[in-house]
Amino acid sequence: MYLSLSLNMIGVQVVEKSLSPTIYALSTKFGKSAIAVVRVSGPQSAYIYNKLTHSPHPPKNKTASLRRLYSSDKALLDEALTLYLPSPRTYTGQDILELHLHGGIAIIRSVLDAIKQLHDPHNGIYIRQAERGEFSKQGFLNGRFDLTELEGISDMIDAETESQRVATLASITGKTKNEFAKWREDILKNIAMLTTLIDFGEDHDIEETNQLFDDVEADIIQVEQEINEYLNKVRSSSILLRGIQLALLGPPNAGKSSILNILANKEAAIVSEIAGTTRDVLDIPLEIGGYKVVLGDTAGIRALNAADKIEQEGIKRAKAKSLNCDFVVVVIDPLQDMDMDDMRSHLQLLLQNNKPMLVVLNKEDLYPGESERLINEYSKKFNISPDVFRCVSCETGAGISKLRDTLIHQFKHLSDSETSDPIIVSSRIQDLLENDVLFGFNEFYRWKQEDDVVLASESLRQSVEGIGKITGQAIGVEEILGVVFSKFCIGK
Template identity: 65%
Template sequence: MFRRFLSTTTSLRPTVFALSTKFGKSAIAVVRISGPQSQYIYHELTKSTKPPKDRIASVRKLYSTIPHQNTLLDEALTLYLPGPKTYTGEDLLELHLHGGIAIIKAVLSSIKTLHNPEKGIIIRQADRGEFSRQAFINGRLDLTELEGINNLIDSETEQQRLANLSSSSGKTKEVFQKWRKQILDEIANLTTIIDFGEDHDLHETENLINTVISNIKAMDSDIRKYLKKVRSSEVLLNGIKLTLLGPPNAGKSSILNILANKDAAIVSEIAGTTRDVLDIPLEIGGFKVVVGDTAGIRASEEADVIEREGIKRAKERSFLSDLVIVILDPLTQNDTKELKNHINELIKENKKILVVLNKQDLYLDKADDMIEEYSKQLNLPQEYFHVVSCSTGQGVDNLLDVLVDSFKNVSESIDSDPVLVSARIQDILENDILYGFSEFYQWAKQDDVVVATECLTQSVDGIGKITGEYIDLDEVLDVVFSNFCIGK
């Protein structure tokens, strides 16, 4: 019979455990355990008298801890990580099990039976996000990093991954810490006026206040640019809205099928096949894109009642798009008056437009002439035009490259990776930090340094809400006196 091992550590802090991989039949299932009883659980499951080797994976037999059973549960890979240098900042034990449902249930049940509050052994299943909560409480990660990790897990495309990596890797934290320090420096400068104003003449005080105002305005501009970039990058989450427009039978559905790399839409020689907007979510060049195939736009008198409604919806969809692709068949003499009028409306709304001339294989030597002609007809620059052949694939790779560049423009990620932060952070940036700046300007102009300083305190507190740090009076005093000479 195996000897049961009593915990060598008692603590009111709970040890929590959970299945970290998806529940269900799989090759591997990982159970994560965090807290002061992690090593105790290891001994009880493995029946080993020797302590686990720190940060070294080892294969161990796991036995049931249910009284009078001692049955073998699994042979698993175990990894023990002593705190505080772990994800949670606590002692951490991972069990890499074979991914059978019965195995997972048996191991979790055994861990649960080890809970013994009378002996100070508090073991329970983890709540949602509790491992990350421990990481925050123990100072391993701040709130921006934790939100970034959560969003990184939810990333579906390469661009979403890059955008969320900024927060999860700590880059976002660095940005906010820089701003926090800068605001604290300005609070410290104003505090010297409040506490030591009699030591400065009026001219020195005015210069100092003007310097603080100038510095805050520079920060104000930086934060607004950051917010603008974040909001442009948000399109990466919901998908860039791309609408395909054009006359009937120009090849819109064929272009959609090429972009989707499958038959996503019905292709027919019959005009007006597409009657409603067909939205297809795709990944193009690492971007999440929602492509809308629409009804062909032509004179309303040529269309029936249902098709006219489809044309109306096509136009409405284009106004809501981030990018509009107009597809034309240069070999078919379509009346483009209705389409031209709609394009003019899109131009007035500053919509981004690309024009694709289809069936390039049938007019290879006349492509430049076709572009010149349609450029005049539609009042669009020739650089907006691209030629492709859906049947041969000519020009498709070039079109995809152009689309990816357009997506980078839409998300403002041409020169740098996109940036995503939560709606909570955006709200604090606008309603705490920037609002504190605006109030600071008003009171500073009225020479009320005390209230102006409180306004900046609101701003720095806002950054504290974002990262989980709050302003400490000692921090301000450290900055104030750091420039004093020794003995003063």
């Protein structure tokens, strides 16, 4: 060690040999861009820096430096910003080198190829391209993150809307990790109590033994309640990932497509005065107030005998869509003189299925001052509370802002995010909570009824192991790591 230090002080390059490979990858999207970032992690990070920059001096820690990069035959590749981060307080827990290149495709390829050429196994220098998620996997193996935090990072990268971003924060900030750690500690404490019964049961009378067993059961019931509440929150929040399915329903020419275009801020649907213009369900993905919404414009609802065969099929699909979506917006032209019996009967069917809805009376600019009267009139006609009615004008934009605010409020309710932030975790975590942790609790209750302390204790051990699989504390779980990191991109 003293020799290496002395040689470094006089500018002689020292190569640290290690059996641990140094990995590298492009961490930004491959293609022409302003910049491209190549990430290197491992014991040869400083060596790669010295070779690429032709510098005899080690890189400065945590300092961005502008350096020229060269190939092995001394050809200039690029002038790049270099950043060297020493272990252990890095993303991977290893030494990291970042190269911020100009984003030309030829430059990226030449630098990656120059790094590849530095692989020299005969001299103990192992350098290879990173696999999917390998930087994050190194961070997990080196204790920088647990699996819940890393899956949160993956979910945040995939987040498309503000609500999705917020929902991932619980995992990234360690809130999810702390929640599971608390449950694990609570269960272990109760396993310890049962162990005292197994080891020292003869020292307690029957009444004391039963009381201790009952105390453990009360604790497990409390933990089970917390986990079920957590799962309910996760299930409600999952709607944010797939998008809130919202159906626009109403009679022909009521203005459904016009409202769709306003909410989508583009001409997403054909607007025409001809009845039956929309023949099929038209799904438009969009963002409303930070929420991902898949808005479905449907065929106008009217009596089937007044429509041709194609429109009849469209009407059937419209009704099916409204029954299977998360929320229904019914658009009505209150000045339109047409038979509403078919519309009325379908709205009653939606109410019977507890489908949340909003009824929008369109074309408010054509009935100034009549909004309250018309709301009361249609409320009685459809037998629906006047509270779910709103009046708007697609022509003037009147009421559109209030309509958006109402929809956002409904989205918060649907995702259970009115009073607290939503929570998104992977289906892997949900499955382990349900099929390992909660199943272990059920088995505990069963063996508790049989007064079998040993099997009751083993059941709780299954629950603890389930939490270990979630966080990665149960090592011997290579298959779990494979599932988690296969979702990551190269360079992450």
